[in-house]
Amino acid sequence: MVGVNPVLRCLMGLEESIVRGDSVRDSLMQWLDLETRKAASGESAAALDREFIKEAMEFLRRSEDVDQTGHPLDVSDLRCRTVYRESLFIILSDGILGNAILPRMRELRTEIEAQLELDLKAHVDSLPLKMLVPLLLFMFPSFLILLLGPITRNFVEALR
Amino acid sequence: MRSVFEIIVLACSLVGLMSAAHLATLLVSDRVVSALEMAKIVTGAFAMTSLSLILIRPRGFFQFWIQVETPLALAIGAAFLLAKYRDRAVEESLDELLSRLMMRMKEGRSLSIALELVTHEMRSSIRLRWIEIARSVSFSPQKNESSLPKSFKLGEILREFRRIDLLSRSQIVELDRWRSRIRTERIFRRRSVQAMAQVRAQSLILATIYTLLALFSVAAFGWNATRGSFQISCPLFLAGLFIIWRGGRRVKWSV
Numbered sequence: 001m002v003g004v005n006p007v008l009r010c011l012m013g014l015e016e017s018i019v020r021g022d023s024v025r026d027s028l029m030q031w032l033d034l035e036t037r038k039a040a041s042g043e044s045a046a047a048l049d050r051e052f053i054k055e056a057m058e059f060l061r062r063s064e065d066v067d068q069t070g071h072p073l074d075v076s077d078l079r080c081r082t083v084y085r086e087s088l089f090i091i092l093s094d095g096i097l098g099n100a101i102l103p104r105m106r107e108l109r110t111e112i113e114a115q116l117e118l119d120l121k122a123h124v125d126s127l128p129l130k131m132l133v134p135l136l137l138f139m140f141p142s143f144l145i146l147l148l149g150p151i152t153r154n155f156v157e158a159l160r
Numbered sequence: 161m162r163s164v165f166e167i168i169v170l171a172c173s174l175v176g177l178m179s180a181a182h183l184a185t186l187l188v189s190d191r192v193v194s195a196l197e198m199a200k201i202v203t204g205a206f207a208m209t210s211l212s213l214i215l216i217r218p219r220g221f222f223q224f225w226i227q228v229e230t231p232l233a234l235a236i237g238a239a240f241l242l243a244k245y246r247d248r249a250v251e252e253s254l255d256e257l258l259s260r261l262m263m264r265m266k267e268g269r270s271l272s273i274a275l276e277l278v279t280h281e282m283r284s285s286i287r288l289r290w291i292e293i294a295r296s297v298s299f300s301p302q303k304n305e306s307s308l309p310k311s312f313k314l315g316e317i318l319r320e321f322r323r324i325d326l327l328s329r330s331q332i333v334e335l336d337r338w339r340s341r342i343r344t345e346r347i348f349r350r351r352s353v354q355a356m357a358q359v360r361a362q363s364l365i366l367a368t369i370y371t372l373l374a375l376f377s378v379a380a381f382g383w384n385a386t387r388g389s390f391q392i393s394c395p396l397f398l399a400g401l402f403i404i405w406r407g408g409r410r411v412k413w414s415v
Contacts, residue, residue, distance in 0.1 A: 004345045007415050012341050019337070034316070041312035048413060084415045112415050116348060123411045124355045130407055131359055138400025139366060142393035146373055149389025150381035 005116055006035075006052040007085055011109045014092070018102060024095035028060055055080055059089050063096050084112055166221050173229060180236045187243055194288060198239065205235030247311045250289045253282060254317060255346065257290065258339040265332055271325050272298035289314075297321045352411065363404045370397055 010031055017027030035053055058078055075093065080086040087108055095101040184202070187193045193201075208231035218224035257278055264274035275297060279290035296318055324334045374394075377386045 004348045005413060005415050008348070009345070012344060016337055016341065020334075038312055082415055113344075115415050116413070117351075119411060119413050119415070120351050120355055127355070127359055131362070131404055134400040134403040134407070138396050138403065139370075142397035142400065143370065143373065145389050145393040145396070146370070146377055146386075149393070150377055150385040153385055153388070154381070 005112070006049045007082075007088060008109070008112050008116065010052070010056065011088065011105060011112065015102065015105055015109070018095070018105075024092050024101070025060065025063060028056065028092065032056055032060065051081065052085065055085060055089075059092065063093065084108070084115065169221075169225060173225065176229075177232065180232065183236065184239060187239055190292075193239055193242055193246070197242070201235050201239050201242075205231040208234075246286060246289060247314060249286050250293075251313050251317070252346075253286055253290075255339060255342050257282065258335055258342070262332055262335050262339070265335075271321075271331050275321070293318055293321070297325055355411070359404060363401055367397075367401060 010028075013031040013034070014024070014027045017030055018024065022030070032053065035049070055078055059075075062077070075086050075089045078086070078089060080089065091101050091104050091108060094104075184198055188195050188198050209228055212227045212231070213224075216227065218227055260278045260281065261271075261274050264277055265271060267274075269277070272294075275294045279287065279294040282290050293314065320338060324331050324338075327334060374386075374390065377389070
């Protein structure tokens with residue numbers, strides 16, 4: 001993955017829009033519109049991005065009921081893949097009801113950045129072990145075959 | 161029959177050449193590649209074609225066609241790669257540009273004047289592109305979608321500059337916020353790339369060693385003796401390389 005995690009991207013984009021004075025729903029719609037245009041322009045979206053965008057669109061669709069009922073959305077229905085996404089949608093749901101959410105969004109962003117750092121560190125730490133398998137099973141035998149193959153062939157021909 | 165086929169191939173080549181010339185003109189008119197650079201690329205292509213025709217006499221029509229078309233196709237490909245590289249370089253220089261822009265604005269200049277000044281200070285390979293963006297921000301009479309660059313990210317940069325330009329106040333605050341977001345994205349992108357960079361560097365070194373070993377084997381034992389081993393070891397090596405490159409990319413995100 002070379003791009004930025006979509007949840008972090010969404011948080012940063014929403015924070016900016018809300019600070020400018022846009023409503024929570026408008027901010028989310030703008031962000032989704034941007035992502036859709038990015039995908040349409042040919043910038044390939046990872047499976048993770050598409051999955052999160054789907055969840056966000058579902059949240060947006062269901063949030064239309066929030067204004068009417070005045071009750072926060074039951075985020076568990078969205079079946080978010082991670083607890084961070086669920087937290088984000090809970091905060092946004094509160095924001096749609098008119099509560100101040102910027103401090104909570106900033107806290108969540110700090111949490112997410114810390115978790116992404118941990119994920120990256122875990123990935124880097126696991127790389128040497130993961131790379132050992134193709135190295136031992138594929139590359140090392142290929143070197144042996146290349147070196148020893150002609151020698152073995154000459155040896156067999158000499159024996160004959 | 162054969163001459164009819166050759167005429168059809170020639171006609172298709174001519175259409176291809178005209179399309180390539182049109183694309184090259186577009187690259188120059190969009191100021192992605194300067195006229196001088198395009199002239200150098202095309203001159204280089206013609207020099208390669210002439211050299212190949214002098215050194216290797218074509219024996220038939222198709223060999224002649226390949227010797228003529230290949231350098232031209234490579235030249236157009238090189239121009240597009242240069243354009244792509246330039247666009248990416250412009251995106252990566254955004255952080256630096258925003259910092260300089262904010263400093264100029266704090267000296268008392270307006271956004272459009274500061275942007276004009278700062279874009280002229282950027283390094284030569286990306287200066288033209290930035291100047292084009294700066295002019296689109298403030299001096300374009302038709303601030304509409306058609307004047308946006310074709311690259312999605314550059315279009316977004318231009319839209320954001322135009323939005324901030326229209327603000328009556330807090331322009332520096334908005335620029336600072338934008339810069340903070342760019343920096344966070346860049347940090348995470350760089351960390352992801354660095355995680356893979358070490359693995360890729362190791363695999364490239366292994367590929368180099370393998371290539372040298374293959375050349376040594378052919379030189380020492382002859383091609384006939386090495387061919388069989390090569391047919392088995394090469395796919396095995398490439399499979400290992402593929403798994404390393406693909407496996408290194410997949411990070412398990414818990415967010």
